[in-house]
Amino acid sequence: MTHTGLETQSLTLAYRDRTxxxxxxxxxxxxxxxxxxxxxxxxKSTLLKxxxxxxxxxxxxxxxxxxxxxxxxxxxxxxxxAILPQSPKGPExxxxxxxxxxxxxPWRGFLAPWSDEDARVCQxxxxxxxxxxxxxxxxxxxxxxxxxxxxIALVLAQDTPYLLLDEPTTWLDLSxxxxxxxxLQKRNRDHxxxxxxxxxxxxxAARFSDHLILLxxxxxxxxxxxxxxxxxxxxxxAFGLKALVVPDPVTGRPMVVPH
Numbered sequence: 001m002t003h004t005g006l007e008t009q010s011l012t013l014a015y016r017d018r019t020x021x022x023x024x025x026x027x028x029x030x031x032x033x034x035x036x037x038x039x040x041x042x043x044k045s046t047l048l049k050x051x052x053x054x055x056x057x058x059x060x061x062x063x064x065x066x067x068x069x070x071x072x073x074x075x076x077x078x079x080x081x082a083i084l085p086q087s088p089k090g091p092e093x094x095x096x097x098x099x100x101x102x103x104x105x106p107w108r109g110f111l112a113p114w115s116d117e118d119a120r121v122c123q124x125x126x127x128x129x130x131x132x133x134x135x136x137x138x139x140x141x142x143x144x145x146x147x148x149x150x151x152i153a154l155v156l157a158q159d160t161p162y163l164l165l166d167e168p169t170t171w172l173d174l175s176x177x178x179x180x181x182x183x184l185q186k187r188n189r190d191h192x193x194x195x196x197x198x199x200x201x202x203x204x205a206a207r208f209s210d211h212l213i214l215l216x217x218x219x220x221x222x223x224x225x226x227x228x229x230x231x232x233x234x235x236x237x238a239f240g241l242k243a244l245v246v247p248d249p250v251t252g253r254p255m256v257v258p259h
Contacts, residue, residue: 005030005065005194006051006081006162012059013046020046023060026213026223033188033195035205037229038215039239044198045086045166047215051196052083052164064162078106082158084165088151090139096150097135100125103157125156128183144171152180156187163187164196169204177201181208206230206253214238230254 006028013021020043028034028051036044049055050062053069062069064080072080082103090099103125104118126132129149139147148171155163168184169177185208187193199205205212205226212229214221216238222229231254235241241258248255 006196007063008047008050008060009063010060011047011050011057011062013043013050013055014058015046019058021050022219024220025060026220028194028196029211030194031188031192032210033185033197033208034211034213035197035199035209036213036215037199037202037205037238038221039217042215042217042238044215048083048164048166048196048198049085052081053077054083054085075106078158078160080160081162081164082155082160084151084155084168086166086170090151092140094139095135096126096131096137096139096142096153097122099139099150100135100153100157103154103159106158121159122153122157125153128156129153130179145173145176148172149176149180152183161192162194162196166198167200168197169199169201177204184208202230202235202256203248206255207248207251226254230256 008024008026011021011024012019036047038044046055050057053062056070064072069077100122104122108118123132126135129152131146131149131153134146139150142150148168152168155165168180172180181204184195184197188195209226211224212226213223214229214234221238222234230245232243232245235243235256243259244257245254246257
């Protein structure tokens with residue numbers, strides 16, 4: 001069997017004596033948008049960190065194209081996979097342009113001069129998130145939503161085939177949430193980028209994702225298409241939530257209406 005994507009095999013993740021993820025086996029479909037959903041404390045962010053090799057497994061493994069993540073050279077991995085963690089921190093006073101330029105680090109040799117391609121990719125990333133005219137501004141001067149979009153521009157500038165984002169809509173109002181998720185969906189459709197997000201909003205996840213992974217207090221509840229995963233029984237199992245699931249009048253995707 002050929003393994004082309006990002007997958008876990010019997011993955012167990014723990015913090016000290018508390019196991020967060022136990023014996024999880026799943027495959028992230030290549031060239032799709034996947035969202036990880038579930039209640040607070042179920043391990044969504046922990047799973048995303050393990051998929052990006054930010055934390056080591058306590059058992060099992062994470063593989064990329066059949067290769068164990070821990071065996072991949074750091075620079076080579078950074079050219080294949082980018083992650084935006086929750087609430088990232090940058091150096092005080094750094095400008096938007098300088099922050100986004102850091103996304104090009106994996107592609108530049110030691111002391112390599114800044115290239116026209118580097119400049120083009122960074123400018124395009126800034127324009128895609130609506131910050132093309134703010135390159136010279138300090139990150140500290142931006143609103144929470146603008147700051148979040150600057151960080152998204154950084155990972156877009158890294159220009160990897162796998163893009164992992166932990167709650168990318170944090171600090172954004174609804175119109176900007178829609179813009180960012182539309183942008184990630186377009187990145188997937190235009191470039192074949194595999195996008196994996198952690199999201200809290202079930203209806204936005206159903207609208208913009210091809211594949212959902214639903215975690216609950218006891219582990220994996222369901223994975224598959226939004227229609228497969230977003231059912232009343234699954235929501236009850238994961239969240240203890242009584243809800244109707246009806247077609248979204250705009251997209252036809254499942255829409256959750258809590259009782």
